[in-house]
Amino acid sequence: MIFEGPYDPPDGALRLLNPGPAELVLNRRGSSVWKVRTEAGPYAVKVGYPSRTHAWTALAPAREAAVLRQLTHERIFSGEWEYGTWAAQPWRRGDSLYDRWAPCRKGEAQPDLGEALSCAAALSGLHGMGWVHGDVQPAHFLLGEPDGAFLIDLALSRGGRIPRSCDFPYRGCLVHYEAPEISAGVLDSGTATPTREADVYALGAALFISATGWRHVDYPDGASREDQRWAIVTRPHRPVNVPGVLGGLITRMLSRSPADRPTGAEVCETLSAAR
Template sequence: MSETTAHPAAARLGIPRQTTAPTEGRAEAEQLAGTPAEWELKKDRGSTTVWKVTGPVGQWALKIGRSEDAAVVAREAEVLRRIATVPTTSYGARSKSGRTSDSAWQLTPWLEGPSTWEAFRPVRDGGTDRAQALAAAVDLAAAVGALHQSGWVHGDVQPHHSIHARGGVRLIGCSWAWHLKLPPSYASHSGLLHLMSPELMQRVESEQRPIAPSQPDETYALAAGLWWAATNSWPLDYAHLGIDPATFTAKGLREVLVRRWPPLGRISAWPQLEEVLRAVLTARPSERPSALHLAQWLRSLPS
């Protein structure tokens, strides 16, 4: 098969888009997936690309970081080697990686299943069937809790970084994960700004480095991410401050928030979920429930 194939999504839309298999990690990917292999570009963020490689033996994900993103991909490869004993990231045991002069790549098994964000789509669309979303929320909270019990912090928990596969939740996007035996990275931005706890934002603005998101910080991000997944809105009511967060740089918005923290919005369509998430998001850091406690609370909700 030619190394250049039409992108399936583009083909469905009648767009003659072509994708060309990369050179980095190609031989290793085709050895694992088998040949002939089909290459599908799933994500392209300039310096970072993610490919789905499908062959007669299996499916693999190839992530490539170039220029400044090479170090990010290389760190994730190191994390996955170390964190493979944790069930939620056990796929890392089968990962492979490599470096070139200006890039880094890693191969991991392709994880089939919806993300937490996708599992919440019926809720965001106004549907009344919440069973899939609630089950995904419980499973994600339990997965993050299990990760914390192992001594790890993911560093970038959000509803797009969890895949609900047949064997259970798998956490992806692990570049900034840290452990006592693998210190946090100086390059970490501590996760998505809109999901940051107030105390983590204070530490980021203090310019202390490296920033090490704590497990309570991560429980906050978990609850904030579920709020976002349910509403397609950030948990904080920025309108209360009279601002549009999209018009600010990250630093500019942090400077506003460290001076004045807005109240939470509402989850009008699912008040029971709002009550549980609000309890986490408004708790003092020392009193914030753990991810496992959040999982227990979510299990008690009617779907």
């Protein structure tokens, strides 16, 4: 059976949230995401289902809910439905890093070091709590909250106990941001181990593409995931043409050796000193 979506919030979510109007904001890769109004404020309801290429996407909402319950005291809801799981969490406002830096890609502005620092601080904060994100990409940093960037989409994160009913192996992330060791692991065995070092590499790749519009490694737009990963494993990253301190920092973050990359905290220190 081919699952396409979008799928409406299941009855279990509706009974718990008693929502008002709902707006579909995303439907791709096995997830329908709705913004719903509730008495407690707006919530994001994620409805997971098997995608054309992955069955684990059906379990992702419940897995993310299990992670969030260990990281926040907010009201997080989750449950099962006919084709997978669903979860609800408070809605996060803001623009993605990629959208916020659109003027940089047009040559109309320079990357904002304060915004880069805010993204690095969000990731470093997660690392400080003993977790790795595993799916760092520009769309997962939201800029606009009063306290700085907010890091979303934690379904692939590792660091605590996850119920067996919603757990699944780590099979890499969006390949455009994978570190070479992650791509190599997936090519070799189908799975990999997410790490803080790989998160930092992905942050470097996210900053680079947001500022320039270029992926960190060159491969054709229509390349298969396997070919993309081979390119990341075997080819050097593109020259980092971002000026100033940020360019030098991104170059270090994209080091092939995990040991040569700065930590998230060191990224924050460098950006703080440069502001």
